[in-house]
Structures are given as C-alpha cells and as structure tokens.
Amino acid sequence: MTNAFPFPSIRPIRRLVSALVGLALTLALAPPAQADRVRDLGEFQGIRSxxxxxxxxxxxxxxxxxxxxxxxxxxxxxxxxxxxxxxxxxxxxxxxxxxxxxxxxxxxxxxxxxxxxxxxxxxxxxxxxxxxxxxxxxxxxxxxxxxxxxxxxxxxxxxxxxxxxxxxxxxxxxxxxxxxxxxxxxERAVDTGFDHGEVLRWNLFQADFQTAARVRDAINARFPQTASVEDGVTVALRLPAGADRRASLMATIEMIDVTPAQAQAKVIVNSRTGTVVINSAVRLSPAAISHGKLVVRIDEKPQVSQPNGFSNGRTVVTPSSQISASESTAHVALFKPGASLSSLVDALNKLGVSPSDLVAILEALKEAGSLKAEMEVI
Structure with a gap:
C-alpha cells in the first residue's frame, strides 16, 4: 500500500543536527574575551602609601x-x-x-x-x-x-x-x-577615610571614558544603582557606611571582571636607545613606502716621494683620494586600507630598515596622514 503522505528524508535533518552540535562546541571551546579585574585597572581614592x-x-x-x-x-x-x-x-x-x-x-x-x-x-x-x-x-x-x-x-x-x-x-x-x-x-596612622563619607571614589590608572563606563556597568550589574561615572578617570561608588560592610563590598568589587576599551593607537620612540614600540591599535591608510640607501666612500691613499741618495731634495707627500658612491636597490611596499600592525611589521622587515630608518618612515607616514596613531618620543 502506498503512503499518501511520505515523510521527508532523515539525512538533511542529521546534517542540520550535526552542524548545530559543531557550532555549540565551537562556541563552548572558543577563548573568552580578554577581561581584567577591577583592581588591575585602578584603585580606590585615598587608599595609598x-x-x-x-x-x-x-x-x-x-x-x-x-x-x-x-x-x-x-x-x-x-x-x-x-x-x-x-x-x-x-x-x-x-x-x-x-x-x-x-x-x-x-x-x-x-x-x-x-x-x-x-x-x-x-x-x-x-x-x-x-x-x-x-x-x-x-x-x-x-x-x-x-x-x-x-x-x-x-x-x-x-x-x-x-x-x-x-x-x-x-x-x-x-x-x-x-x-x-x-x-x-x-608612630602615627593616616586616616584614609574609606569607612565614612557618602561617596567612595575609584580612579582608573589611565583615563578612558569607555573603560570607566564599562566598570560602572559591571558594578551596577552586581550591585544595582551603586556606581556612576564622574569623568574619564573616576567612578563614584555609593556604599553603606561602616568599615566591615564597606570593606566586604570593596573586596567583591575589586574582583569583578571588566573588558577594558581598546588602547589608543600609539607609537613610542625611545630616542636614546632607538627602540620603537607600536601597539596593536595602529592602522594605516593606503600608502606606498620606498626605502633605499646611498653609501658614499672616500679612500685616502697618500703617495710618499723621497729624494735619491744624498741629494738636497726633501720628502714630499702627495695626496691621493678615491671617491665612490653606491646606492642599494629601493623597494616599494604598498599598504592597503586598514593595514594592521602585522602588515606594517612584515613590510618593514622585508625592506630591511634599521631603527633610525624606521623612525623616519613612521614620521613620514604621520606627516602624510597615513599613520593613524599618536607618536610619542621619550
């Protein structure tokens, strides 16, 4: 007898289930986003040496x-x-x-x-x-x-x-x-004032509005209506008075995980040692770099002429100079829009630049408007 309502094939369903299981395992095994504890991002105001x-x-x-x-x-x-x-x-x-x-x-x-x-x-x-x-x-x-x-x-x-x-x-x-x-x-203790006062302030080590907002949101998710942002550094905390309760809440707040905002794009140049540090936030607009070296060499080979025998002549030194110049083949590196730090490093390594040349290239890229980063010379 023929079935008027045949069931669909089970193979597509199995494939779909396998794909969903694989996706779930991938999400489960994926590395979590980098997060720092609140205590690693800042400190409570007044609690210092x-x-x-x-x-x-x-x-x-x-x-x-x-x-x-x-x-x-x-x-x-x-x-x-x-x-x-x-x-x-x-x-x-x-x-x-x-x-x-x-x-x-x-x-x-x-x-x-x-x-x-x-x-x-x-x-x-x-x-x-x-x-x-x-x-x-x-x-x-x-x-x-x-x-x-x-x-x-x-x-x-x-x-x-x-x-x-x-x-x-x-x-x-x-x-x-x-x-x-x-x-x-x-011989004398310093009053930190942490156990009294309506507001206890927590300060970031580095000013960043987005990180301060994320710290506020993370604290309020654990303790509602506790934290508020005052500026790019300070988060105000309204904690209950009393040393015991306030210390317990502060210990819990310090261990809350927060994902900080991405660091500002920055290039650090140490003028004394020639060290150049580029963080991962640096990006480049479309640009082409040509790098070559011109070497000029001067060889001095003076010729000494001496008199013969017992003549009344004198020794004469005749200068003889030889000048030569050589220029290595220039290479051109092309950066596509949004080129990252790894692309920049790979291209500069292929060009074989020295630290001083690297600084000159970065300054030129900054001047041309291609380098989207702040340069700091220390």
Missing part, C-alpha cells in the same frame, strides 16, 4: 665618612646634645667615621602604630661608603610636617668602594646607598 623622609647620621664607618664637613659637625653636636654631651665650642671633631644621610620610606595604607617598615639611607655629602655603618635614631616626617615614624638600625649595603694608597679606586655597584629591613617603627 605616603612618603616619609628624615635627616640623620650614620656612625661606625671605617674612615669612609664625610670628614669634618660643617653640616655633619652640626648634626653630631645635635646628636650629642640629645644625650647630654656638649662638645666644646670652636672644636671640629674628626668625623671620618660618620656621614650625613637622608632617610626615606613609604608608609603603607592602614599602617598602624607599632608596625615596622623598610627604610632607605642615602648619603648627601662626600662619604665614600656606608658599609658597616649604623643609623642613629632619626624621626621620619610626612608632607604635613608631622612625625610618622622613627628609624634606626644597621645598614645593609650592596655596593663596595676601595681606595688604594696611590689614589686608584674601585667601586662595585653603589656603596653610598643602604637599606634597613624593618628599620622604622610607625
């Missing part, structure tokens, strides 16, 4: 100090007076075993009194080496003139300086800078 500095004296040096410089003498009089010892007026002590130094340190955010931080000690006079020295108790001041730490301890110096009796010298690394691990004690 603060610089400290102080003026002190390093003692115990093996004759490599500042000798009897006036400011070292004054400093030593102040140190001695602190312990009740008054040096006789008009007498300049021999201070080859002491050196005047500047002490610097970074006070981390949320550092509390009693915690210890590292300090760096650097000479400011004629001291040749700080190896073997010890820093006398030195106050560390902030930008507001207040004391935030006290430093003291034995220096660790990575450099070495040696002077022989004949005046010859040998210096390894930098012996006039030392470091004291945990050499300072924090």
């Amino acid at each position: 603060n610089q400290l500095t102080g003026y002190g004296i390093v003692v115990g040096l093996p004759g490599t100090g500042d000798d009897n410089l006036e400011y070292v003498t004054q400093a030593m009089r102040g140190v001695s007076g602190r312990f009740g010892l008054q040096l006789p007026p008009g007498i300049s002590p021999n201070l080859k075993n002491a050196a005047a130094v500047l002490v610097t340190a970074d006070l981390p955010a949320f550092a509390k009194p009693g915690q210890r931080i590292d300090v760096t000690v650097s000479t400011i006079g004629k001291a040749k080496s700080l190896r073997g020295g010890a820093l006398v108790l030195t106050p560390l001041y902030g930008a507001d003139g207040q004391i935030y730490g006290m430093a003291q301890g034995n220096l660790a110096v990575g450099g070495l300086g040696i002077t022989a009796k004949d005046g010859s010298q040998l210096t390894v690394n930098v012996p006039t800078v030392g470091r004291i691990a945990d050499g300072a004690t924090v």
